[in-house]
Amino acid sequence: MMLSAVLAAMQFAAADPQVLTVRTNASEAFVPVVVAANGPAVQARLLSPVIPTQITEAGAGRYRVSIGGVDLTVLLESPYLEHAGKIYPLVSAPFIDGGELYLPLQTYSEHLVRLAPSKFKYTAVTRELRFTAPARPAAPVVASSPAATRPAVRSQTIGTPPSTRVAPRKRRVVVDAGHGGPDNGMTGPIGSRSKVAEKVITLAVAKRVRDALVARGVDVLMTRTTDTLINLYDRGRIANKQGGDLFISIHVNGPNMRWRNPASVRGFETFFLAEAKTEDEQRVADMENASVRFETDAEAESGDPLSFIIADMAQNEHLRESLELASLIQDQLASFHPGNNRGVKQANFAVLRTSYMPAVLVEIGFGSNPEESRFLTSPARQTQIATAIADAAVAYLANYERRVGGAP
Numbered sequence: 001m002m003l004s005a006v007l008a009a010m011q012f013a014a015a016d017p018q019v020l021t022v023r024t025n026a027s028e029a030f031v032p033v034v035v036a037a038n039g040p041a042v043q044a045r046l047l048s049p050v051i052p053t054q055i056t057e058a059g060a061g062r063y064r065v066s067i068g069g070v071d072l073t074v075l076l077e078s079p080y081l082e083h084a085g086k087i088y089p090l091v092s093a094p095f096i097d098g099g100e101l102y103l104p105l106q107t108y109s110e111h112l113v114r115l116a117p118s119k120f121k122y123t124a125v126t127r128e129l130r131f132t133a134p135a136r137p138a139a140p141v142v143a144s145s146p147a148a149t150r151p152a153v154r155s156q157t158i159g160t161p162p163s164t165r166v167a168p169r170k171r172r173v174v175v176d177a178g179h180g181g182p183d184n185g186m187t188g189p190i191g192s193r194s195k196v197a198e199k200v201i202t203l204a205v206a207k208r209v210r211d212a213l214v215a216r217g218v219d220v221l222m223t224r225t226t227d228t229l230i231n232l233y234d235r236g237r238i239a240n241k242q243g244g245d246l247f248i249s250i251h252v253n254g255p256n257m258r259w260r261n262p263a264s265v266r267g268f269e270t271f272f273l274a275e276a277k278t279e280d281e282q283r284v285a286d287m288e289n290a291s292v293r294f295e296t297d298a299e300a301e302s303g304d305p306l307s308f309i310i311a312d313m314a315q316n317e318h319l320r321e322s323l324e325l326a327s328l329i330q331d332q333l334a335s336f337h338p339g340n341n342r343g344v345k346q347a348n349f350a351v352l353r354t355s356y357m358p359a360v361l362v363e364i365g366f367g368s369n370p371e372e373s374r375f376l377t378s379p380a381r382q383t384q385i386a387t388a389i390a391d392a393a394v395a396y397l398a399n400y401e402r403r404v405g406g407a408p
């Protein structure tokens with residue numbers, strides 16, 4: 001329970017942004033965090049009293065931002081930033097308000113820290129960004145190039161970056177059947193006397209995903225093959241230990257009971273890890289993270305806030321990969337699924353947070369809707385869903401192979 005308390009505290013801190021404290025040994029500033037449509041953001045110029053910050057317009061909605069010697073390029077309306085020729089995903093797009101450039105809070109809390117760990121430290125619980133100016137006189141901009149900083153942070157957070165695995169080898173996909181044992185997940189459909197539990201559907205579909213992947217020449221690791229409970233954090237750890245390349249968690253959705261007609265809602269959606277952006281995304285994250293209540297205190301030591309932050313950073317390396325995999329899964333499911341395509345979404349799932357590889361969580365449909373529940377429990381449909389997920393995974397791996405295999 002200690003674990004969930006820490007989780008709750010961190011999620012509360014992330015959900016209620018007010019002020020970013022920016023600090024050096026000599027000075028500090030309290031910079032307002034605005035809650036924009038897509039998430040918390042901070043006006044870049046407001047850091048400048050404490051951290052040397054330059055903002056240069058580079059034409060066509062493009063801005064160069066140098067914060068404490070770390071040079072970033074951003075594009076308005078585009079949720080990415082560029083640093084030293086590499087692209088990093090953002091949870092939301094930079095924007096202009098009142099003539100001032102705002103960057104997502106994540107730029108400061110994650111990217112600066114990752115790109116220049118010797119200069120920036122971030123404490124999530126207190127929302128404090130600490131900047132340590134270099135001891136030597138400011139060198140030219142190139143001095144802060146990633147050649148010096150990135151390998152260090154990589155080895156610290158990931159261990160084996162995928163880019164070092166250039167030699168083609170058999171890929172391994174970790175398939176995670178959501179819930180299990182005392183944790184039924186959702187039960188449905190609404191208004192029916194005979195109910196089916198999410199954990200039963202997820203296991204049936206996960207086994208079919210395994211079979212479909214094995215038939216396509218891919219190694220598979222299942223986090224569970226029986227009706228047992230594996231705690232959320234161990235699901236990711238199992239995957240890491242076994243050297244998975246991809247992590248796919250399978251779930252069945254349930255509605256917010258305050259919706260006007262909850263039983264009528266149906267459709268499929270795929271999540272990748274990031275701070276949840278909308279109320280609806282938070283609903284699904286809360287529902288899936290609630291499995292923590294079935295878990296014992298055995299893993300309480302992993303509740304160390306630092307380990308969460310490090311895990312977040314490691315997973316962020318894979319945000320874009322996860323987003324690509326999520327899109328492929330949605331495309332595949334859309335070709336036959338009778339429910340709505342609810343799209344690719346982002347949320348902060350504990351199960352995804354501990355897997356250091358591209359990771360997605362697929363909500364294959366609403367078990368609460370009577371028609372969709374029939375669809376999800378039909379063995380033929382389960383095979384169809386599983387085949388779609390396996391095809392998407394194989395397509396993703398082929399793209400990935402092309403990218404890393406093409407490198408000299």
Ligand SMILES: [Zn+2]
Pocket residue numbers: 178179185186198250251252288
């Ligand atoms: Zn679930």
